[in-house]
Each structure stands twice: as structure tokens, then as C-alpha cells.
Amino acid sequence: MAERVTAKSVLRKISQRHLECQICNDRFVEPKMLECSHSYCLKCLQQLAETNPTSQTLICPVCRSETLLVEKGVFELRNDFKSTLMLDEIEQHETELRNQQENQPPNQEYVSKCSKHTDKDVIMYCDSCKQLICTTCIAKDHSMHPATELSEVLDNCKKKANEIFAEVEQHYNNFKIAMQDIELFHKTLDSMFAATKAKISKKADNEIAKKVAKIREEENKLMLELVQTFKDKSTKGETAKATNDKEMTKAQNVKVVVTQLMDKANFSENLLLIEKVLQDLKEYTKIQPKQVTQEQAYIDFEDDQESFGRLRINAKQKPEGAASAEARMPICKPKTKLTQKLWTLKAEITTYRPKSSKQIKTVCALSVDSYCNSDIVCVIKSNTLIKISADSIGKSKVIPKELSIKGLTDPIRVAVNKNDELIVVGDTAVKIFNRKYKRLHQFALLVGQPFDLPSCIAVDDNSLIAVGYHQIQIDLHRQDGSFFRTLLAPGIGHYLTIHEQHLIYIKTLAKKKLVSIDYDGSVVFSVDISQSWWSRGLCCDKDGSIYVAVWDGESSSGDIHQYSPDGEYIGCITKGCTYPHGITFTPAGDLVVATQESVQIYCHG
Template sequence: MASNVTAQLVLEKISVDHLECSICTNRFRQPKLLDCLHSFCLQCLQELRQSQDPSGTKLTCPLCRHETMLIGSGVADLPNNFAFSALVEEVTMQEKLLEGQGSDMKCQACDEENQAISRCMDCDHFLCQECQKAHGRMTLMMKSHKIYSLAQLQSGQIVYKSKLRDEVPKCCKHPDQNLNVYCNSCEQVICTTCYVLDHTKHSLTGLPEAAEKCKEKVREMVQKCESRKTELSTTIEETCKSRKKLDTMFANTQKKISKKAQHEITKLKQEIAKIQNEMAKIQKEEQNLLKETDTIYQDKLKAYEAVQATNRTEVTQTEHKLEEVEQLMNQASCYEILELQQKLLHNLSELTGKQPEQVPDKLTLMDFEESERSLGRLILEEEPKAAEKQSPLRPGRSCVKEKWELKTEVKNFELTWVHIAHAAACSNNKILVLDSFNHALFTVSLTNSQHAPPHIPQRLQINGLTDAMCIAVSKDDKLLALDGPEVKVFNKQHQLLHQFTPGRGSDSIPTCLALDGSNLIAVGYKGNDEISLHNPDGSLIRRLPAPMMGYYLTMYNYRLIYTTGLTKRLVCVDYYGTSVFSVDMISNVQACLYPKGVCCDSDGSIYVAVLGHPTGVILHYSPDGKYIGCVIKDCIHPHGITFTSDGDLVVAAGVSVKVYHRV
């Protein structure tokens, strides 16, 4: 019974897995310690280096892939893990004693190979009966040696202890000297000779005191790691709750969709012949909505699963690292602890520096809003309350004929031939204009005074912008440019933030773009008669039909407004592609040759630039598409138009930029 207890006490010091090298799966032989605190046999690491990069200065850990820098003689100069070596020796010896192999042990003090009956703990030798007697007859020093019988070792009364634990490391520079002093300045253990030669002016500390300080630092970092582990576990629990909330909303949304669909089907069945087509349409819409809902739900689940997987991996890695640190702190000598202080603190610091992955609150939002024209629409983000939304039929100057005057005109562009086709206003009283002929971008500073001339246009050299065709500016002055098939987003300093390809492929060429107050991005495709709606990061929200799509587009109050070019129409659709109005512009102005730019004032009034004969004009429409009148005449070659933050109208007029103000 005593033997079993002894085995448990010995083997509980460290698990069997920790006594085995993960490469060769045998018990450690000359274990070496990597920077990541994982240990492997010296020979295994030498063979590993040969397989990775024999001449390289780095060695990649096969367990965690962390890299260790090799110095001096390479693998041979890595720190020895004396604690593991001692444990392997102790466990191996104790197993032999417990398994009844003690009777096979021979005397290590003589050459007669007599059976050992005891062990001298001071000499670290097994002794036969004669050698044990000889110990007693020797000098006074040997008479004081501690000798225990094999029976005492086997019963557990005495536990075998490796001499490696008492071995004092030698100085690598002075092999005859023990390492007995810690240099705080150099953060290393040194011998007395090293102190005299190289460290006399440094701060020195005794080994026990230095080791205790190191342990205290490690304990503090362990506490921080434990706190982070708790935070990760809490985050995982909160994410599970959030996932359940999403599941509930997903189920309720599907129920609402199906309930509404079934209600409409019941009504339609009362007029069987007349509304069969309507029933099929609603069923198809239901399936599309359910399919879209399921697709969105699956995408959201992937985000949840990715976050959970990342956090669980972090928890596992933290547990493993803390276990390794604990094992090392419990088993290593003060010399080893001080030698490995930087590695220990670095590993623990890496753990405390990472933050848990969080699931955004908006990821749980999913709902369904009914509509009279169709089943309804999915709601995937918070929308302004009805009282906060601007009415599309808001009265005011939109129903009053206006008068505008030219405030200033900007010419003097540095290029000989220019075609200023697009303009976008920034918040700092500057405008950006695009010369579509040279694909050049200029900035123009406006003045508040009507009589003071604006600054000379300055050409911008923007890295990453080579073939600009259309531009827009966000509320926070980010520049968006349609550059070939891609949309590129730049910050205020015109540095590229990110880019995305909005089209479906080579057959889908974008021709215009626009931004709304929420920084949603709309991209129009003339050849495909469609518009793609995107989040600020470029991710696709949906594609919607846009009949007769042209080269100019604007956004206002959840509506998309564009001109159709040769068909001479002003068209408005909502964010789901439902037609709001389509106006024939020929009936508004007989000289209308080709409608160009379109923009909206702060109250929703619509302004359209029209190429005409002999000159161009600017037309004014109400928010619901009713023609009010021509507000600007004799505007040569008007193309893109926009409003400044002061309410002035900027017109990209071919060879110049014209700025008008309301009088």
C-alpha cells in the first residue's frame, strides 16, 4: 500500500506526457528549452534543424510554430532543462524500485557487481553489503553520509532525489567557477571572476533575493493572464447568449414572413382566377426573402463561430502556457528561473496584450417590415425613427420658382485641354473636380466673398488613382473614386484606405457612383441597367434594377435618382428597386438635348444639368419629381453638379467650374 502512495507522490509532480519528448515520444534525453518554453531532446532538435534550415538562425517549434533565435553553437547552446532531466531520472528510478526491479540493481562503488542493498545519497551510489560496511569504516566525513536501504526507498519512506537538483551550474566563461551572483544591470547570473572583470560597476544581487524578485514578477503576470482567461471565458458566455438571441430573432423573422405570406395568400384565394399570378409572385418573393434571410443568418453564424473559435483557441493556448510556466516555476532551480526570466515574462506579456474577439451588437439585428406594395423588406440595421426621417414631399422652396446668379467661375487649369465632368464638395470650403479627358483631379478653394477670386486650381497627384471616371466625397471628407472597374476609398490626406470591385465581372462595367448621409455607396451600370448598393466597407447589400441607367447618379432620403441620357428622363427608385417616379424631361424644356448631372438640396429639391442648344441649363424639380422651372440659363456645357455646405451650386462646366448662389 505504501508503494502505491509513493508512486503517486512522485508521478504527480509532472504528468507522463511532460516527461516525454513530443518529437520522439520517448523520455527526455538532454532536454533543451526553446523561447516558447517547450522542451525537446537535444538530438531531436538537431535533427529538426536539419529538416527545417540547417544554415538558418531560427528554429520553429513543432508544437506552437514560435521561432527561437539560435546563437553560438546553435541548438547545443540552448538552455538545458535541468528540472526535466532530474524528473526523468527520479521517475525512472522510482518506477524501477516500485516495479520490483530493485533486486537487479548492482553496486556502483566496487567492480564486483554485487547486488545493491542500499544507496548513499551523498555519493549518489547504490552500495552492496561490503561497500556499506566500508562506508562506516572510512573517515569521519564519509561516516556522516546518509545511507538508506532499498526497502526504505521501495516503501516510500524515503523518496529518491536526483543529484541534478543540487548541482550548481558553472560559468560558461570560467568553467572552474560556480554561478553565484545575479547582475541586475545585465540581467544574467555570473561568477565571482566575471564580477571582478566585467561587472564591478553594475548593480548586483544575491541569487535567492534575485530569484524571489523574478518569482514575484512571474506571479504578477500569471495573475494578469488568469484575469484575461476569465475575461475570455465571460466573452464566450456572452457570445453564446447573443447567438441565442440571433437564433430567436431569426426564427421570429421567418415566422413573420411566413405569417404575412399566408395571410396574403388567404386573401388572394377569394379571387382565384384574377389573382393566381399575384399568388405566385408573393410565394416567389417569400422564398427569396426566406433565402436571403437564411443566407444572411448563415453569414452571421460564421462570424459568431469565427469569434468563438478564436476565443476558445486563445483560452486553450493561455491554459497551456500557464501550465508550462507553472511547471517550470515549480521544478526549475533559482539559476534556471533567473536565466529564463526574460523568456518567462515575454511569454506572459504576449498573453496579456491580446484582447478577446467581440461580436458587434448590430450582428444580432434581423427583422421584417411589411409593405403594401410587396410582402415587405428585411431590416438588418438600425434605421432613423419615422419622426426623424425627412419627408420626401417636404414643402418649402421646392415648390417655389427660384433665381440663381453666378458667384464665381474657376478656369486657369494647368492643362491645355481639359473636360471638367464631375465635382464633389468637401466640408472645408474646398471642392474636388475631375478632368475626365486627362483623368486628372484638381482641388479648388472657394471664398465666402462674392467678389474675391478663388484660389488657382491645384492638381492632385494621388497614388493608386490612375483612371478616375467619377468621384464623390463623404460627410467626413473621404474621397471615393470610380477607377476602372474598382471603387477606391481615400482618407482626407488622399491616402488609399481600401478598394473593392462592385461589378459582377468583365461584363459589368460601372459608370457612376454616389454616397448618402449614412455613407452607403451606390454604383450604377449603364450597360446592365442596374445599381449595386454597398456598405461603407464595400460589402454588397443588394443589386436592384435601374432602367435606362446613365452616367450620373445621386442619393437622398433612401432614394436613388439618376438621368437616362438619350432617353431624356429623370428616374427615381427606392433602395429596393421600387419605382418612385420617371419624368419625361422633353416636356419640361424643348431644347433638352442630353440630361447630365443630378443632385439634391437639403430639403430634397432636385436639380438637373442639361446640355442644350445653344446653351445648357439647370432645371429644378420637387422631391416627388414635379417640374418647377429652369433656374439657371446660359450655362455652357454643364455636366456634374453638387451643393457646397453653404448651399451654393457647383457646376462642372467642361473647361471651367462655375459656382452659383441663390438670390
């Protein structure tokens, strides 16, 4: 039997078909619209986004279309105003139906009683007092008041209601027009966004094409020059070879002629000719062979930051760009501060996700280094390791996770060699892991008096590992962990770096100094530094410039200062690093600072 159609059943069907979330199967609550025009509750979309926190897109549960999330995620999605208005309208009609049902009179005819004279029926409406009255009321209190019959009052009410309904309908149409305008606004915005995005991409493609064309033009010029140089050098070698072949053949021929003349019976008749030929042969011994040296085969390409580069055709030739580069290089006078604009904060990572808990925690970084692809690995205060992917830097939705490495407990210091092997200092040993975190080697540390736990670690370009013991010495170990050498380093502090086989550290015993020694223990330089600073990090860039993170011991703010490769002070490059604990450079040239509250990444320029 078909269901009886009522206003209530119609409202219920409209709600089920158009106003229910396909995730929670309930009516929309703060509906948000995806790019595919399907709508869902705000809370449901937030829960859906949390199932894959690393993704920047949402997949529609109905049509599987992708929607890109911007900075604020789900909150930035468009509100579904149309569904919201329909919900309000449905709920209003449902309320009216409930009220109507509650106030519906019984089937039998019902006549209202007077509120004052309860045994009397109301028969009129007093226009002055705005109330229903009975015959007693009329006689006693309302005899002089104008009154209207109830049927007429009802007609007037219906008329007034119809007028208001017309106004409401007009107002509702205004809302519909506004919604249409909003829909048109979003379509226009989407169209403008797509068109602008295409223009930016086209401009970028054009600029890239121009640069590629220019580089290819420079390449072709150098290739032509290289081919010509090769031909000239090759011709020189071939000419020398042909000349020497000719002289060698001539000598052999003369020897044959002399031998033949001396063997003949008429030797006496040929004696004068023989002597002349022998004299010519004697002169031949004075001829030097044509020589070409290995240096003359030298051809090389000289890179240049200012241009594409140039050919070098002589190994002893000074690079053509060296003099001009020296002339262009700014002179850095001691104690000349560089402007803070040279380094700007690119990104800051303040939280991480522990492996044993879903609760996000604050990063307190103690030691930091970088892989070849600029991924960052960091020791944090809870004696755990986290990895920050280079691709995730600057993306607010991406939270680094704690690394789970078998056989590694309580890391203290960390370093990465050129083979992307992770070197971790623990309580009793230094352990070396490959990029898949499989342990390759390990070696024991010096423990017990007078040795404390290692205060610092560094690794050079040949994967030689340097372990510093506070105030005492530096031990050098090969890549496989085998011991190589001990170097005395009295006063060595908590930070150590290496550049071109020079060990650089901060001496904290007595007067504070920036010290550099070679692998034989000879002092390269030892310069005084500010005695009011507490050193909180040390590293070198690829050119050998030295960077020292410092703290004044009073405020929470730290600074980073720069020194030349020979230890000459240049100046402060950035301020405002909260309690720094370590610094390093990524291969991409970014400066990474481990602080008590975050990991900060600075870019140059």
C-alpha cells in the first residue's frame, strides 16, 4: 500500500535526498563543498583529512574526484549556502507542522470560553482592547468600545497573513538572487584562478625556454671552440708525427745507399760520394725530433658563477675569471656587520609526531645535520631522532615523524657523511647506518675518568669521523669505525666541524678561542672570540666560511656570526634564534638551526 503523501513525508524525503551527508548519513552540519560540487559536514571532512595528514588533497567519497587543500585546509573550502538555506527552510516548516498538530482542535466543534467569565462563550473581538470578549464583557466593560465579529476578525487575519506571505516570498526571492550571484561569483573566481594560473605557467615556460636557449647558444659556442681547439692540437701532433716519419725514413734510406756503395767492386770510384753521404748522415744526428708534450694535450672547462664558463687550453694558465672574480669580491673588514637581510627565515618546524603516540609534541632540537638531498635529521630532547623531508619544508600540514631505527637507543649527537650514511653518538658507542637505517658499523667510545660522554662529532669529505671528548682530545676513526689517530685538543667544547682536513672547534677553557688544527695536530689558526658569548653551534659552508651560533647567557635569543676561512671575524648574519643548540648547512645552501623550541631553516638573500 502506497504511503500517504503528507507535508511531513515530503519534507522528510527532501531532507534524505538532498540534505544528508554521505559520510555520517545525517543532516548537514556546517556543510562544505568540494570542487566536484558534492557537499559534506565540516567535521566529517576534517576527520577524512586526518586519515592521511601528509596529503594536500581530499578524495570525494562519492565520485573520487580530488580537491586541493590550501593553507588552512578544510576551513578554506567553500560554504554550501544553498544547502544551509534549504536546511533552515525545512526545519522552519517542520516546526510549523509540529505547532499546528499540537494546537489542532478536536473534530467536534469547539467554541472558546471567555477568560474572565469562564462560563460564557466569546462572541466578539474588542478593537480597542485587542481581546476576545463575551456578552457579559460587552455589557460591563466594553459597551462603548468598537467591536468586530469573530468571522470578520478571522478574514482580516488571513488577509494580513497573505500580505506578509507576499513580502516574505519577495524577500526569499532576493535571497535566491543573492545565492545565484554567489554561485556566479565562484564560477568567475574559479575561471579567473585557472586563467591566471595558466598565464603564470606560460610566462614561466617562456622564461625557462629563453634561459635554455641562451644556455644552448653558449654551449654551441663553446662546442665550436672546443672542436676547433681539438683540431688545432691534433694537427700540431700529426704535423710533428709526419716530420719525424720523414726524417726517420730519410735516415734509413741513406744508410741503405751507403751500404750498397761500400759493397760494390768500384768502391774507390765511389769514395768521394760515400764520404759526402756519410757527412749528410752525420748532420742528420744533429736534427732534433719534433716534440709534443702531454701538457699540450690539455683541454678543460672552467666553470664560472658569473657566466656559463670558458675553455682552458693550458694546464699552467691561470683561470681567466680568477683575477676578475678577485676584483669583484667585496672586502670584508673585521667587525663590519652584515645586514640582517642577507639571511631570512624560510621555514620553522615546531612539532613532531612520536611513534608511540598520536599526540603531537613540541620539537626541542639538540643536534642537526643534512642528507645529500637536503633532508634534515635531528636529535631532539627526548633522545629520539626525527627526519624533516626537504619536500615538506614550508608546508604547514606536514608534521615530521620520529624515526624508528633498530638497535639505536638514546642518541646524543648526529652527523651524515657524503655517502648519506647516518652517524649517531650513543651512550657507549658510535653507530653508522645506511639510508635504509640498516646498521653498517659501530665502534666503542672512551668511557670512565677522565672521559665524559663525547661532546661533539663531525665527518669530513672522505668520511673520516672525528669524535671530540670535552676539554681533552679528538679521536679520528675511518669510515668502517677503525681507529686512526688521536689529536690533543685541550679546552674543546661541545661543537666541532671539518673543512678540507682542518678540524675547527671552540676552545672554552680559560680564554675562549676559535681554533683550527690539521690532521697532524698542528694549529692552523687560533683567534679570540667574545668572552661574553656562549657557543651553541658551529659549521662551515662549502667555501670554508665559518658560522658560530652564540647565546648571551641572559635572554632567550641567540645570534649567528660569520668568520672567514682563516678565522677573521666578519659579522652577525642573523638574530632571534631562540636558545640555539646546533647549526648545519644543507647541500641546497640553506642554514639549519636547532633551537630549544623548533628547527629553523634560513635561506640566503
